[in-house]
Amino acid sequence: MKDLQTNHPGVEKLQNQPKIPVKAKKKIGARLWKERYLYLLLLPGLLYFIVYRYIPMAGNIIAFQDFSAFQGFIHSEWVGMKHFKTIFEDKEVVRVLWNTLYLSFLQIVFAFPVSIILAIMLNEVRNGTFKRIIQSIVYLPHFLSWVVVVGIATIILKSNGIVNSFLGNVFGMEAIAFLQDPQWFMPLIVLEVIWKESGWGTIIFLAALSGISPTLYEAADVDGANRWRKIWHITLPALRSTIIILLILRLGSVLDVGFEQIYLMLTPFTMEVGNVLDTFVYFKGIQNSDFSFATAVGLFKSLIGLLLIVGANRLAKKFGDEGVY
Template identity: 75%
Template sequence: MTSPAESGQEAAIARTATPRKSLATRLFRERYGFLLLLPGLVYFIWFRYVPMLGNIIAFEDYSPFIGFVHSDWVGLKHFKRIFEDAEVIRVIWNTLWLSFLQIVFAFPVPIILALMLNEVRNQKVKRVIQSVVYLPHFLSWVVVAGIVTIFLKTEGIVNKLLHLGFGTEAIPFLQQPGWFMPLIVLEVIWKEAGWGTIIFLASLSGVNPTLYEAAIVDGASRWRQIWHITLPAIRGTIVILLILRLGSVLDSGFTQIFLMLNPFTMKVGNVLDTFVYFKGIQQSDFSFGTAVGLFKGVVGLVLIVGANRVAKKFGEDGVF
């Protein structure tokens, strides 16, 4: 009868004696699985990674007439312009302020909606509410901007209701700079909050019902149950989504901002995404526009890595 130590040694010898299959053999054996991966892999390589080679023009005085190879290399010249140009500083401030408003006001709304829907016991009512709040997500920003314009223009329905109800004069919502940021945040909340609740509802579905039963036995009110059971259950999801949101803090969404901008709101509404378009495409300053876009990407990467490390120090899983 062999001892456990001897059997362990025999197993180790058997593993080392078994020849490892070559990479080609393993690829052939799993060929159908890799074929399924191939379209997605080709998409990301061709449309995501190959275009990144064009970032080289951020270090050149690029001219489309002579191409990448023959354009003059200028190093960090365009990156220095980012911190010397007063317009860029103002645009960065607009972007940061808008992202701050969205994190403070728009980010918590899906969490609140998920908590409220989780308390609805009538499944039919719950499904109807879910459908209503999810639907705006499937509208494009072009449609959303069109709806907002129709409702808020000087002769729109909102001004007509204000005039009938309070006798006020028409308010130029779309032309007043002070209304631009609040309207952008409200549009984001209306369009995306319902869709964001899906993730939190999925997290809540994994909560053990016995925890609520035990809390009821201990005399915990419904608010106490939410605070001590429901919120801790989705804390990890909240942290991960917040980390990802911080990574896109300089990404305010080009389409929405571009559609809502006009000459009256340009000073407060021009963000990095639209600035890159105006500077790089309309004014043909390709190198500077690319430098600004590359700067935005690097800052986003640093924020994601930093926020992820902070989350891990506080005991959360993080993104990676």
């Protein structure tokens, strides 16, 4: 019986598997100890994600309960998929979902390419000092909070603001209610995003452009290519993989168009077109104390984002790109 066990091919395979030597384990421990200060620097970032990102995920359980703050997580009534069914039955949710998708589509179509165009334009600047000054100017709005940005927009666009004063004095036009007219809400949101975030988005594209070999441009000069030809045949192909990765990541947050900006820009006149999932969850969950339904909407939003990332990543790989993973 002993001979049969030792001669069995499966047993031989298990016996022949390489084992991690003791010396290798000691080397790993020694390396961890040697680089302990680097891991200490990493610790605050890990703690941030663990405490504020992963531990709160346990609270998603209330999406399947009729949660009561007095009864707590354990004793609240379990209702299964009730709140998820309500998402598709509530007409307000359908309208809010449409507003979110439409606004996200506008941001992808109009705001996302601006960073690419800006990076290409900065890459074409030959004067180093002038280039650094322009970079600093376009980066600065990123460091302003949305409260400041919306405050600036309100001052400029109000009935007696700079824009309406200019239109009235120069063209004799009546004051336009930019902040109250629903038709202006989404264009203003997109313009604010472009002004605030486009400069910051150029950092990644400029880093990708710095990896292009100068010999490619020199060879294009020899072939007689002008600047537009070099951008089309050298610069844009070099940015392709970066654009695809960032676009995939952007699709993951397609239902996340930003709470602060939307909430600050909302007025009773623009609520019909401006109320998105983020603000809807706030109004429904905090103001109306419907925590379970608001959590179900948030979980639904995260699930859609995950599916879009996986689908877009597979599609990118199908066309020969690397994708995110």
